[in-house]
Amino acid sequence: MEIKKVFNNNVVLTQNKEGQEMVVMGRGLAFQKRPGDDFDTDKVEKTFVLENRGVSDKIGELLREVPEEYLNIADRIISIAKKCLGTGMDDYVYVALMDHISFAVTRHKQGIVLRNALLWEIKKYYKDEFAIGLEALNVIEEETGIRMEEDEAASIALHLVNSRVSGEGLDSAVQIVKVVNDTLNIVKYHYQMELDESSVSYERFLTHLRFFAIRLVRREKNISESSDDFMFTQVQKRYSDAYACSEKVASYVNKTFNWSVSIDDKIYLTLHIQRVTSRQELNRLK
Structure with missing residues (x-):
């Protein structure tokens, strides 16, 4: 498959047969590669199909400062959310979760714990999203070895809420x-x-x-x-x-x-x- 953009040695942007943009991840996948080159599909470990073409650039920008493991974490959480909520989500939720979780992990390592002012409201009004947020804490712990507080589950829930269609008048x-x-x-x-x-x-x-x-x-x-x-x-x-x-x-x-x-x-x-x-x-x- 042909590379459209190289984000780093392990992540590239390509396109499938249906013309959809795909972010593809695999160890050494893009080593010494340039746009226009083909990559070895046997090295592909994870594929993210994007409907919104502008999101791939945001992911690429973020990957310059955030390890790609956070893209995998975000994908696992989004997969859980799609199964539980049964509704579509804006592709930008990949960027939002990657960025939020990486920042939260960094803060946690520095001993900074921020309380979510909306924790009570989220538990009450967004029960499904909060339940997914709690599952997300397990995913984060599995991937990073760090256990987050309930406040972070609430923050993740808000990102899921924000990615869905608003019902405001x-x-x-x-x-x-x-x-x-x-x-x-x-x-x-x-x-x-x-x-x-x-x-x-x-x-x-x-x-x-x-x-x-x-x-x-x-x-x-x-x-x-x-x-x-x-x-x-x-x-x-x-x-x-x-x-x-x-x-x-x-x-x-x-x-x-x-x-x-x-x-x-x-x-x-x-x-x-x-x-x-x-x-x-x-x-x-x-």
């Missing part, structure tokens, strides 16, 4: 778009920079903002404030500029929607703002 959808757009503009003006909308970091931030906006529109309050004052203080000090930006977002939300942003939400907003702006600044200096 038109008015709510308009409000959600407004919250997301206004928040992005606050970040842009605070940092005086245009955000790279093609980057994985931007997509990650956008996903978080959608969840944040949906809860705001639904007027869903956190059941309890975060008791991890140490984590909040550390994030506030270490990422002071990003925290200042998150405070602007909180002020906007309070004035416009009369909705108080919790400490948990401020922590997550700060971390995502820090990530999306610092990575872009780094790339700009290269």
